[in-house]
Amino acid sequence: MTALYRNDRPATYPASFYAAGVDFGPERAGLRGDQHADVCVIGAGYTGLWAAKTLAEKGLRVIVLDAHRVGFGASGRNGGQVCSGFNKSPRWIALRLGRDPARAMWDFAEEGKAMVRDFCAAHAPDATFKSGVAAGAYSAPEVRALHDEANFLRLEYGYEGIEKHTRDSFQSIVKSPLYQGGLVDTGAGHVHPLRYALALADAAEAAGAMIHERSEVHDVQAGQPALVRTGQGRVRADHVIIAGNGYLPHLFGKYAARVLPINSFMIATAPLGTRAADVLARDIAVSDSKHVVxxxxxxxxxxxxxxxxxxxxxxxxxxxxxxxxxxxxxMFPQLRGMAIDHAWGGTLGITATRLPCLLHLGPNMVAAGGFSGHGVALSGLAGRVMAEAVAGQAGRFDTLSTLPTPRFPGGPMLRAPMLGAALTWFGLRDRLGF
Incomplete structure (x- = not known):
């Protein structure tokens, strides 16, 4: 069974904190019969919706297909962090790609953040974009590494949005005794992810895109046009954009070899009231330096x-x-015994290098995924550059596709067990403090 149905009921949003506060409205009709489109987009998360919106605004006929509902997957379940850069340090990227290509990648990631911030300001104020993402470190060497990264960004890219914090100053913001220092990136932010996704769907439809929910794609036949089949319909499309990320069935071997589904989980406590200030002194998001973050x-x-x-x-x-x-x-002993009102999980896509994977799967098919925890910003950017490629301007897509995303070792049968063993090992290292 694929990730599409292993843990979820068809077209039923998970019982998350996000879903509990949203009015979804009626389901969109599923695909029926034969249709034609300039572009067929598979997946109605951030990537697919940004691609659809961009192309529909150019006047193309766009059909979006999703096995469940818009924002159903990782786009509607994640931590809401709109992070700077990639899930590799800028210095790592510069050492492997070279100075100028690495600067281009940084600029791409900055555009991805701006897309989220500006869209929410104009079209989704209830998604409440707020500035500030902190990175916490558990040891003095990790603190020094984070501070060195901030210095690199300031000197190489002129990025001034990062505050460097010692143990005492960081713990005055993030009230955990475990952190020994860290950073606060005021140029990053956080958002209500599901409201953002739903507003994107509305914007794509307002631009002219047609979205069909409960329309799982079972087969894609290459050709001019390509033929996309669901259980009750077919789309003949001049171009196909694959935007299913970790929920994508194994329809495309080249993509599946590089993007692996992985699960992450969240809880929401009961409202903390005045105790909230005993956890975070600023309204920021936080992640840390654990291997299993x-x-x-x-x-x-x-x-x-x-x-x-x-x-x-x-x-x-x-x-x-x-x-x-x-x-x-x-992490927060002061919350011992606090009631938990919601618990949920979701599936994202990762790559071996934790960098996004953008691929040509044929002369008229492109795919993107594997955002590895940085998808709130980077997935929308990927959707935009895939739309540009379909519209005849492939330069930015080709640049992003140079990010190294090799095949996972072990092939389809062994890659997940090997990754599971690696996660167990990294989890042990985290517990032992290495």
Whole structure:
């Protein structure tokens, strides 16, 4: 069974904190019969919706297909962090790509952040974009590494948005005894991810795109035009954009070899009231230097939204709340015994290098995925540059496709077990403090 149905009921949003506060409206009609489109987009998350919106605004006929509903996957379930850069340090990227290409990548990532911020300001104020993402470190060497990264960004790219913090100053903001220092990136931000996704869908439809929910793609036949088949319909399309990320079935071997589904989980506490100030002194999001990362922020109504515990198997654990409670209470002993009102999981896509994967799968097919925890900003950018490529301007797509995303070792049968073993090992290192 694929990630599409392993943990979820068809077209039913998970019982997350995000979904509990949203009015979804009626389902969009599924695809029926034969249709023609200039572009068929597979996946109605951030990537697919940005691609659809961009192309529809150019006057193209765009059909979007999703097996469930818009924003159903990682786009509507994530931690909401709109991070700077990639899930590799800028220095790492510069050493491997060279100075000028690395600067181009940084500029791409900055555009991705601006897309989210500007869209929410204009079209989704209820997604409440707020500035500030902190990175916490557990040891003095990790603090020095984070500060060195901030210095690199300031000197190489003129990026002045990062505050460097010592142990005492960081703990005055993030009230955990575990952190030994860190950074606060005021140029990054956080957002209500599901409201952002739903507003993107409305904007794409307002531009003329047609979105069909509960329309799982079973087969894509290459050709001019390509033929995209669902259970009850077909789309003949001059171009196809594949934007399913970790929920994409194994329709495309070249893509599946590079993008692996992985699960992450979140909980939402009951409202903390005045105790919220005992956790975070500023309304920022936080992630840390664990290999199996922790991430958290406060909701608008004062809950702690806390996430982590990645796993490489398709199945979710039975007791998500119990698994995350221990991590949360270890980090914030002052929350011991706090009620947990929501617990949920979701599937994202990662690559071997943790850098996004953009691929040509044929003369009229492009794909993007594997955003590896940085998808709130980078997935929309990927959708935009895929739309540009379809419209005849492939330069930016080709530049981003130079990011190294090799095949996972072990092939289709062994890659997930090997990753699971690696996550277990990294989790042990985290617990031992290495």
């Amino acid at each position: 922790n991430y958290f922020r406060l909701s608008d109504d004062g809950r702690l939204l806390f996430g982590g515990r990645a796993n490489a198997g398709l199945g979710f654990p039975r007791d998500i709340a119990g698994l995350l409670r221990g991590r949360m209470e270890h």
